[in-house]
Amino acid sequence: MKNEWPLWEVFIRGQHGMSHRHVGSLHAPDAEMAIKNARDVYTRRNEGVSIWVVEAAAITASSPSDKGPLYEPSESKVYRHPTFFDIPDEVGAM
Amino acid sequence: MTAAAAKAQPALTQQEAFVQFLLRMGDNTLILGHRVSEWCGHAPVLEEDIALANIALDLIGQTQIWLGLAADVQGEGKSADDLAFLRDAWDFRNLLLVEMPNGDFGQTLMRQFLFDAWHGLMLEQLKSSSDERVAAIAEKASKEVAYHFERSAETVISLGDGTEESHNRMQAALDYLWPYVGEMFLSDEIDAAMEQAGIAPDPTTLRDAYDTRVSDVLAEATLTIPESRFAQKGGRTGQMHTEHLGHLLTQMQWLQRAYPGAKW
Amino acid sequence: MYAQMIKSEATQDDPEKLAAFQARIDAGEKIEPKDWMPEGYRKTLIRQIGQHAHSEIVGQLPEGNWITRAPTLERKAILLAKVQDEAGHGLYLYCAAETLGISRDEMTEMLLDGRMKYSSIFNYPTLNWADIGAVGWLVDGAAIMNQVPLQRTSYGPYSRAMIRVCKEESFHQRQGYDVIRRMAEGTPEQKKMAQDALNRLWYPSLMMFGPSDKDSVHSAQSMKWKIKMNTNDELRQKFVDQTVPQAEYLGLTIPDPDLKWNEERGHYDFTDPDWNEFFDVIKGNGPCNADRLAARNKAWKDGQWVRDGMLAHARKKAARKHAAE
Ligand SMILES: [Fe+2]
Ligand SMILES: [Fe+2]
Ligand SMILES: [Fe+2]
Numbered sequence: 001m002k003n004e005w006p007l008w009e010v011f012i013r014g015q016h017g018m019s020h021r022h023v024g025s026l027h028a029p030d031a032e033m034a035i036k037n038a039r040d041v042y043t044r045r046n047e048g049v050s051i052w053v054v055e056a057a058a059i060t061a062s063s064p065s066d067k068g069p070l071y072e073p074s075e076s077k078v079y080r081h082p083t084f085f086d087i088p089d090e091v092g093a094m
Numbered sequence: 095m096t097a098a099a100a101k102a103q104p105a106l107t108q109q110e111a112f113v114q115f116l117l118r119m120g121d122n123t124l125i126l127g128h129r130v131s132e133w134c135g136h137a138p139v140l141e142e143d144i145a146l147a148n149i150a151l152d153l154i155g156q157t158q159i160w161l162g163l164a165a166d167v168q169g170e171g172k173s174a175d176d177l178a179f180l181r182d183a184w185d186f187r188n189l190l191l192v193e194m195p196n197g198d199f200g201q202t203l204m205r206q207f208l209f210d211a212w213h214g215l216m217l218e219q220l221k222s223s224s225d226e227r228v229a230a231i232a233e234k235a236s237k238e239v240a241y242h243f244e245r246s247a248e249t250v251i252s253l254g255d256g257t258e259e260s261h262n263r264m265q266a267a268l269d270y271l272w273p274y275v276g277e278m279f280l281s282d283e284i285d286a287a288m289e290q291a292g293i294a295p296d297p298t299t300l301r302d303a304y305d306t307r308v309s310d311v312l313a314e315a316t317l318t319i320p321e322s323r324f325a326q327k328g329g330r331t332g333q334m335h336t337e338h339l340g341h342l343l344t345q346m347q348w349l350q351r352a353y354p355g356a357k358w
Numbered sequence: 359m360y361a362q363m364i365k366s367e368a369t370q371d372d373p374e375k376l377a378a379f380q381a382r383i384d385a386g387e388k389i390e391p392k393d394w395m396p397e398g399y400r401k402t403l404i405r406q407i408g409q410h411a412h413s414e415i416v417g418q419l420p421e422g423n424w425i426t427r428a429p430t431l432e433r434k435a436i437l438l439a440k441v442q443d444e445a446g447h448g449l450y451l452y453c454a455a456e457t458l459g460i461s462r463d464e465m466t467e468m469l470l471d472g473r474m475k476y477s478s479i480f481n482y483p484t485l486n487w488a489d490i491g492a493v494g495w496l497v498d499g500a501a502i503m504n505q506v507p508l509q510r511t512s513y514g515p516y517s518r519a520m521i522r523v524c525k526e527e528s529f530h531q532r533q534g535y536d537v538i539r540r541m542a543e544g545t546p547e548q549k550k551m552a553q554d555a556l557n558r559l560w561y562p563s564l565m566m567f568g569p570s571d572k573d574s575v576h577s578a579q580s581m582k583w584k585i586k587m588n589t590n591d592e593l594r595q596k597f598v599d600q601t602v603p604q605a606e607y608l609g610l611t612i613p614d615p616d617l618k619w620n621e622e623r624g625h626y627d628f629t630d631p632d633w634n635e636f637f638d639v640i641k642g643n644g645p646c647n648a649d650r651l652a653a654r655n656k657a658w659k660d661g662q663w664v665r666d667g668m669l670a671h672a673r674k675k676a677a678r679k680h681a682a683e
Contacts (some may be wrong), residue, residue: 003665003666003669004138004253004461004463005665005668005669007453007456021254024450024453024518024519024522025453025456026141026453027139027140027141027251027462028141029668029669029672030672030675030676032248033248033668033672036145036244036245036248037141037144037145039241040141040145040148041141041144041446041449044144044148044439044442044446045526045576061392064390064392064393064394064534065391074552090677097568106527123390128434130427131425131426131438132426134418134422134425134438134441134445135415135418135422135441135445135657136422136653136656136657137418137661138657138658138660138661138664138665139664140415140445140448140449140452140660141366141440141449142661142664143418143445144377144445144449145440147438147439147441147445148442150438150508151435151438151439151442152440154431154434154435158431158432161431173429175430175431178363178431179429179430186571190582191517198660199660199661199664241605245572247372249668251671252667252671252672253664253667253671255668255671255674256667256668256669256670256671257663257667257670259663259666259667260663260664260666260668260670261667262665263663264412268539281384282644283413283599299418345426346426346427346429348427349427349428349429350429350430353545353547353548356429356543356544356545356548357540357544358429358430358433358487358537358540358541
C-alpha cells in the first residue's frame, strides 16, 4: 500500500458572511488532522473563520473539453445580469 | 548548609512570592518554546514542521508577557529579555519536564501533551485570578493552549494507536517522562501565598482533573500509565535542574553574554 | 533565485496542438492541470517548481541554524515565523507540482538522493547573527526579484502559489534589513559582523540568478512558455541596482572594488561572481552541501515511523467506523 498521506484541498471562509474559497492543498492522514493542518498552514495571518477540507481524490472536476458546452451557453443569456435592463433614473434605486 | 539551616531562611515577602510565581509560568513557556523551536526545519513532515513552529511561537509570545510582568513586579528596571538571557540555571523556575531534551518526535509530542494538559487547567483557573494582569494573560493564553492540547492529544492518540513501532516509541516516551509529571502538583510556601491572595490555585488541587484528562487520552492511545507516582523535582524551586538546562542556556544566552549591552 | 539552470525538456508533440497551446499562452491564458500541455512543458515545470520547493525547505536550514541563538525573545519569534513561512512556501510549491502528476514523496526522494537540485545559495553557512540579517535582505531580496514576475507565469497552480509566497516575502526582506541595520548602527563588534556577513554573502547572492545569459542555454523555450519571465542578467542587474543604495545607507561596503555607477547605461557596473565556484557548488562541493543533504535525509528517515504511524491510525479509525455502520 502506498504510504503517502492523502492530499486535501482546503477551503477557507475569510470573513463572516463570505463563502468558502479554495486557498490551497496539504497532506494529512485523515480529515481531522487535515483541518488542524489547514489551521496551522493557511490561517497564520488570521485569514479565516471557518475551514473546509475535502480529499482531493473525492473531487469530480469538469473536463477542459467540456468548457464550450458547459459555459458558453450562459454567455448568450445576458438578460440574467441586472445591468441588462435600463431603469429610468426617476424610478430610483432598484 | 544543613536542611535545618535552609529552612531558617527568612520568609518571602508577598511581592517576592509573586515574582517567583510569574517566573514559574514564564520560564515554563520560555524553555518549552525554545525546545519546540529546535524542531524547525527537521520535523517528519512539512505540516508538522509548521504546526510545531506555531506552538513555539505561542509559547514565546506568552513568555514575553509573563516575564515582562515578572520584571515589572520585581521593580529593578529589568526587561523580559534580561530575565530570559541573563539569569543562570539556578534562577530558573521551570518544571523539569519542559527542559527534557526533544528526543524523537514521539518524546517531543508526549512532553507537549503532558505539559499542555496541565497548562490548560492552570490557565483556566488563572482566568479568575484576583490580579487582573494575570487574569488577562490567562484569558489570551488559554485559547492558544486549548489548541495545543487538542493537537498534542490527537497526535499522541494516533501514534499510540498507530503501528507497532509508533506504539512502542510512544510507550517508551511516556515511561521516560512520567516521573516528571508529579512536579506540576507540588506545592510550597510560594503557592500558599498565591492561593491566599487569590492570585493562583494551589497546584495540588489540579491533580484529579489532570489525571482524568490524561488517562482518557492515554487509554485511547492504548498506552499504559506507569504505576509509580515517584516525582523528580527541583525545577520549579530552582534547587536542582537537570543537566540539560545548562546546555540549553549556553545556546540561548550566548550572544547576550558574549556582547554585553549590545542592542539587537 | 531558487530555480537555477532549469533545463527545458524537448517536446515531441503534434505541431497543431503545440501551436494552439502556444497561442493560449501568448494570449495570456492560464494553463490549468487538466488542460492539454506539451510533455516538455510538464516535465520542465516539475523540475522547476520542484527545485523551487526544495530550495525553500533546504533554505530553512541556514536560518534555522540561529533560531536557538537569537539574541532577544522578539528576534527569536520573528526568525521562527520567517523560517516557518519558508516551510509553507515549500508546501505550496510541492502542492503546485503535484498537480502535474508527481507526488511530494517522489520529489522528496529525488532531492534526498541528489537527482533534483536546490538553489546554490543554501550551501553557504550562516556564521554570525548578522548573517540572519543578510540572508533576509539579500537572499530573500533576490528571491523576490524572481518571484514577483513569476506571479504571472502561465501555469495556474504555480502562479497562485507565487502570489501566496510573494505576499509573505516582503516581511522576510524587511526583517532581514532591520536585523542588519541594527547591527550596522551598533557596537564595533556588531558592525564587524554585519560587514563580514555582507562580504561572504554578496557573490553567492549574485549567483542565485544563475549563469550569465550568454551561457544560459535553456532560457528561450522557458521564456516562450512563460515559466521563466526574465533573463538571468536582467534580474541580476536589477538586484545590484536596488541593493547598492541600501548598503550605502547602512554604511557597509560591498566587496567589489570595481562597483561603480555607469551614467551611460543608467546602471551599476559590477564584478561577476566566480562562476567556477558556482559550478563547484552545484556539483556538490559547496561548504555546506553535505551537511544540508544529511540534515534533510535525517529528518526524512527519522520521520518515517511518525508518518507511517499516523496513517496506520487513520486507516484503523476508518475501518472501525466502517464496521460500526
Ligand atoms: Fe520563501
Ligand atoms: Fe526564502
Ligand atoms: Fe523568504
